[in-house]
Amino acid sequence: MxxxxxxxxxxxxxxxxxxxxxxxxxxxxxxxxxxxxxxxxxxxxxxxxxxxxxxxxxxxxxxxxxxxxxxxxxxxxxxxxxxxxxxxxxxPADLESVHIEDYARLYPFTYSSEDMPDLLRSIERQHHDPLREIDRWARRFVDVSGQTDTLAMLSSMTAAIRREFTYVPRPEKGTQSPIETLAKRKGTCRDYAMLMIEAVRALGFAARFVSGYVYSPTKRDQRTGGGNTHAWVRVYLPGSGWVEFDPTNGIVGSRGLIRVAIARDIYQxxxxxxxxxxxxxxxxxxxxxxxxxxxxxxxxxxxxxxxxxxxxxxxxxxxx
The missing domain is CATH 2.60.40.2250 (Immunoglobulin-like)
Structure with missing residues (x-):
């Protein structure tokens, strides 16, 4: 990258x-x-x-x-x-730095047989969704024509959470379930990250939770979520590997984000x-x-x- x-x-x-x-x-x-x-x-x-x-x-x-x-x-x-x-x-890397292999540029695609064994646990869902609410929400970003640009779809989901949900700081421990966040349409960076992780996993992507710090690269490029630790998402894309998506700020790439811990689940x-x-x-x-x-x-x-x-x-x- x-x-x-x-x-x-x-x-x-x-x-x-x-x-x-x-x-x-x-x-x-x-x-x-x-x-x-x-x-x-x-x-x-x-x-x-x-x-x-x-x-x-x-x-x-x-x-x-x-x-x-x-x-x-x-x-x-x-x-x-x-x-x-x-x-x-x-x-830092930004959206323009993301390169995706030809076979993965359009969704759906299948991870290579070499990568799949190591990605499986990051594809598994972590939260129950008996009514498939997260699945339905995630599918709204898939083009019904069958020609869905992979990066554009993930970028649109990231931007939609930033645009359609209300960010509410919550210093105490604990995270809403993805279904709660979807229903309330508000939450913290942790809540946003877990919602997006479950949504992209519902589409078959490998995703991980990231904890770290956020900063504003420039005065014009202001970031939300400072003053405490910050949370976002990594999605595995063939050609670039693990790519950062921050639904709190609606950004793709690591500009303004400092990684500390990576995990399959927030509790790790x-x-x-x-x-x-x-x-x-x-x-x-x-x-x-x-x-x-x-x-x-x-x-x-x-x-x-x-x-x-x-x-x-x-x-x-x-x-x-």
């Missing part, structure tokens, strides 16, 4: 703070905030600081290659803070998960602050260092 000439340097700040009325103890926490390194995302530095300092932090790659920090604790505290600071070079891509133990009612508040600064693309020849982050964790719910 060809990438645009603009390769901005970005500084990411992601701070999550959990507050308690009384000191509590913390169980094991898993943290997924380190951006994935690839040909279009090069990490210059990454630091993740946890307060209170954990007893141990170890790093691993999960089944889909996401970087995960696992932290354990040996002290109690009233506050738990994750402070992630990342600097990276981004070489939770930024922070873990447990705490203490008196019932101790949990007081959780705040999340995400800030992305776009720098001048000046350091093209900067030496890239793969700094292994140090980490910070959060809670899930009370364990008596």
């Amino acid at each position: 060809r990438h645009g000439s603009l390769m901005p340097f970005l500084t990411l700040s992601h701070v999550t703070t959990y507050s308690y009325r009384n000191p509590v103890s913390f169980g094991e926490h898993r943290i997924m905030v380190r951006p994935r390194e690839s040909h279009d995302q090069r990490l210059i530095s990454a630091e993740l600081t946890i307060t209170p300092e954990p007893a141990q932090v170890r790093w691993l790659h999960d089944v889909l290659g996401n970087s995960v920090a696992v932290a354990t604790f040996d002290r109690r505290a009233k506050d738990l803070v994750f402070d992630s600071r990342v600097r990276l070079e981004h070489s 891509a939770v930024p922070v998960s873990g447990t705490w133990a203490g008196f019932p009612g101790s949990f007081e508040d959780m705040t999340v602050s995400v800030d992305v600064t776009v720098d001048e693309p000046a350091e093209t020849n900067a030496q890239i260092s793969n700094t292994q982050p140090s980490v910070a964790p959060p809670p899930r719910k009370v364990k008596a």
